[in-house]
Structure formats: C-alpha cells, structure tokens
Amino acid sequence: MSRFRPLPRRFHQRDAEVVARELLGRFLVRHVGGRRLALRIVETEAYLGEGDRASHAWRGVATRRTATLFRAGGCAYVYLVYGLHHLFNVVAGSAGDGMAVLVRAGEPVEGGARMAANRGVGWPAPAGALAGGPGKLAQALDIDRRHDGLDLAGGEVTIARGEPVEAARIAVGPRIGVDYAGEAAAWPLRFAVAGNPHVSRPHPW
C-alpha cells in the first residue's frame, strides 16, 4: 500500500490547459532499480496541439517523433531537445488532439539523494538544483526516450494523487523558450505554484 496512488487515465483526457493547472501539487513517481523517486509537481506548461505554433503538433499531422503525442491522454511523451536534454510531457485530451502538458519543475519528496547522484550534484542540494527545469527533471528521474509512450496510470513512471493547488495560488505567464512561435508565444499557458523556490526561474512573475 503506497502513499502514492495513481490518478486514473481519464484525469489526463481533458483539455491540456485544465490538466496543466490540475497537475500542480500532484506527484510524479519513478520506479527504478527497486527504488522509488518522487517529485511534487510545481510548474507546468500546456501545449494545445493543432493551431498552437509552439506545439510539435501544430501542423496537425503526426510525424515519426510526434506519434505518441497524438494518442489518447494518459501516456508519456518524451523527446530530446538540443541534442542533450530529454523533456517529459503528459499527453492530454483524446486520441488525435495532439495536446500535452510539459512538466517543467518539481520539488523532491522522496529519493533526493539518488536524484542528486543522477544529476551529478551534491546532496543535500539547493532548491531547484535537482528538478528546477525540464531537462534537469528528466535527468534526476532517469527518464529518456525509452519511456516515450508509457502509460502513466501504473508502471515505471506514474502520476499520483496529491494536494491540488487552489487557483488563487497558481501563477500564470507565457511559456518559456518558444519565442519562435509568433502569436502563440505570448499565450498564458505556463502555470506554477506561486512563490515556490523549486520553480525553474526565480520569481518570474
């Protein structure tokens, strides 16, 4: 009996913006090598699919890389950026939507020492050093393209229940690193737990 109970698949099968808000405060749990690593999600971004130029799905058709992005909500979408970093997303919506939520930052709640080792930093680590950014988060949890397409309702990587964050405590702003996306770059689709020190950029709002 675990303190981490997975959320049902239908939790993720809603609009990406709703899922992005409601993922705050939940747990991202990784089972590896007989150990359990867990983060409390404190920062997310929504990618709306076709029509959202910042999304890998903006043209509306699946490519080799984006095939899992078009599946039904509740599975992982993991890819490599800049030839260096893996980014972990939760696929949202229904099959064909191409919607997803990028998990940008988390607060370590279990397995911190192991995450520090995965990251190559000392332990204890300062806030944000382990998972204060999407590339760091994936590295801390040893997540890479092997996990692309995995069901998040139970298995190596799961999203578990936690205390949802009330709307008044959610900071909203434009997404990071999508300046190329024209009008969509300014859309307020980045969500964070206001004032949380593990967020990927210090007091961005």
Place this chain on the structure above:
DNA sequence: TCGACGATCATCT
C-alpha cells in the same frame, strides 16, 4: 541525402 534548428543548461564575461 543534406542543412537548419530547437519546449535547455552550465559556464563564461
């Protein structure tokens, strides 16, 4: 087949 370019991070000035 080739060229351009990232949903980033660490390190430098």
Place this chain on the structure above:
DNA sequence: GATGATCGTCGAG
C-alpha cells in the same frame, strides 16, 4: 547577458 555543447527530426532538393 551571451554562448557553446550536441544530435535527432523534419522538410526541401
């Protein structure tokens, strides 16, 4: 604030 690392993916030819 600026820059280099580093490679899979995609669209053009």
